[in-house]
Amino acid sequence: AQTVTQSQPEMSVQEAETVTLSCTYDTSESDYYLFWYKQPPSRQMILVIRQEAYKQQNATENRFSVNFQKAAKSFSLKISDSQLGDAAMYFCAYRHSNSGYALNFGKGTSLLVTP
Amino acid sequence: GAVVSQHPSWVICKSGTSVKIECRSLDFQATTMFWYRQFPKQSLMLMATSNEGSKATYEQGVEKDKFLINHASLTLSTLTVTSAHPEDSSFYICSASRTGRNTEAFFGQGTRLTVV
Numbered sequence: 441a442q443t444v445t446q447s448q449p450e451m452s453v454q455e456a457e458t459v460t461l462s463c464t465y466d467t468s469e470s471d472y473y474l475f476w477y478k479q480p481p482s483r484q485m486i487l488v489i490r491q492e493a494y495k496q497q498n499a500t501e502n503r504f505s506v507n508f509q510k511a512a513k514s515f516s517l518k519i520s521d522s523q524l525g526d527a528a529m530y531f532c533a534y535r536h537s538n539s540g541y542a543l544n545f546g547k548g549t550s551l552l553v554t555p
Numbered sequence: 556g557a558v559v560s561q562h563p564s565w566v567i568c569k570s571g572t573s574v575k576i577e578c579r580s581l582d583f584q585a586t587t588m589f590w591y592r593q594f595p596k597q598s599l600m601l602m603a604t605s606n607e608g609s610k611a612t613y614e615q616g617v618e619k620d621k622f623l624i625n626h627a628s629l630t631l632s633t634l635t636v637t638s639a640h641p642e643d644s645s646f647y648i649c650s651a652s653r654t655g656r657n658t659e660a661f662f663g664q665g666t667r668l669t670v671v
Contacts, residue, residue, distance in 0.1 A: 475659075483593075483646060485662035531598060535660075539652035542589045543660055545598045 442467045442534050446546035453522045454554050460507075461517045461549045463532030470494075471537040474508065474515045479529040479548075488530070491515065493537075519551075527553040558582055559651050561663025568639055568670055576634045576666045578649030584629035585651035589660070590622075593646040602647075605632040639670040 443466045453459035465474070476488040491499045491508050498506050503523075507516045519526055532546040558581040568574050578588055586607050591599040603624050604612040611624035621643075623635040632651075636643050648665040652658045 483648075483665050485599075485648065485650075487659055490659060539654060539658040539660070540587045542601045542604060543599075543650070544601075547598045 442544050444534050444546035446549050448549045450550045452552045458520045463515045465513050465534050473535045475533040476517045477531045524553050559661040559663045565667040573637045578632045580630045580651045583653050586654050588632040588651045590634050591648045641670045644670045
């Protein structure tokens, strides 16, 4: 079974600064996907960024980027130029390469953004 | 992007009654849908995998007779909480993906169930 670990229950960042959220995972598979989801107070799950395990290049989406270290099974999320609207719960998730498999979520990191 | 609609957004019911939650993929066909449960300040826990035209696959510890899942079409899955009790109060979320490899999961808005 795959496990996803987020070791930071809460993080705080000042507006316009950069913050990194940590995620490690355990799997015996070589082909899989990793995701970061954002859950604001509305509780709607929003996909932030996705990484395919067979791609060495780190994924980037505007102010969001990941540091994917496959050998270390690490998948951290970097948020640059933090904005007040970034405040939310962030979940790291693992999924088999086939979309017929469910997402396996970490426990989440609550991100607070201060003015 | 694809849309998954979940209804109702919130529901209050009395102990002992049943509640049905619908999950619809609005612009794509979903062979597989997933039902998650989320307690306050906790992560999403997979309850079951719903497969169109066949029985759902339940995770260990989830009572299949209490949480009835029906996936009658490629665009609709329903979760019925039968004989609800206060401990069933929670946030329930569904998700669906297009079939294939490089596809993301789309989530419904979630349903907040309160059993009184």
